[in-house]
Amino acid sequence: MVPMNAQPQHPSRHPLHRPILDWYAESARDLPWRRPEATPWAVMVSEFMLQQTPVVRVLPVFEAWMSTWPTPGALAAAPSGEAVRAWGRLGYPRRALRLHAAATAIVDRHDGEVPADREALLALPGVGDYTASAIASFAFGARHTVLDTNVRRVFARAVGGVEFPATSVTRAERERAEALLPDEDGEEEAATWAVAVMELGALVCTAANPRCEACPVSHLCAWNTAGRPAYDGPPRRGQAWAGTDRQVRGRLMAVLRDTEGSVTRARLDGVWPDDTQRNRALASLLEDGLVVETDEGRYSLPT
């Protein structure tokens, strides 16, 4: 793991670098996956859990997970259903199945060690472009562009002069982020840069209430110095929950997580009154492999 307070030896070349790196050295949260003793596996687990999920919800699940399965081999040896159960209420539980599958692949292909190489990471189940770069960068100090929601928002504002980035990552955005990466001879600084910008987006340059008065680059930020012009892009996606199939899936999963063994169909039918929506949610969970139907017509987590 890259030390949280790493002081780069190499001079930065973009005016944003120094203030953001200095701010990070002072203000970064002490998170278990950022500590010097954090293993690449800890970084990988945290990256799976942090997708679309706030740190405060991830922390207790992460701690329990790492004490139960401190290595990929330990997780791979457990039934996938136990991974789903331990995922608890983090949401998007397919991530638990994918993490379990990735642990199995790490045991099979890499002797149980998380690979450092970005291409080898990308070949693992559930590891996409962002996650591969994040693991290579945060666990191994490699120099990669890491474009998560927070980073995209900071760059859109500080460099692009607009309040929010495009709905999905554009080529121009990727090129801008690459141009902002610290020099090739400062690998460690590039890794710290990625996490520093991410932290600025999480703590200061937040989506709804950016605290520009507390921001280390307020005087350089294109959006702030232009008077924070109102957003006039396409409508932004909301995160509706109540009444959605996701909510029904969550209720069905909660019953199965809280049950050792299997449950009857009637038990599941009690969680949601709308038959059509409940049946659709259960069918999608079966299709995703998060729930299995037994020979007796009962339901359980995968075994």
Ligand code: SF4
């Ligand atoms: S000045 Fe405001 S908008 Fe610009 S990067 Fe800082 S917090 Fe974000």
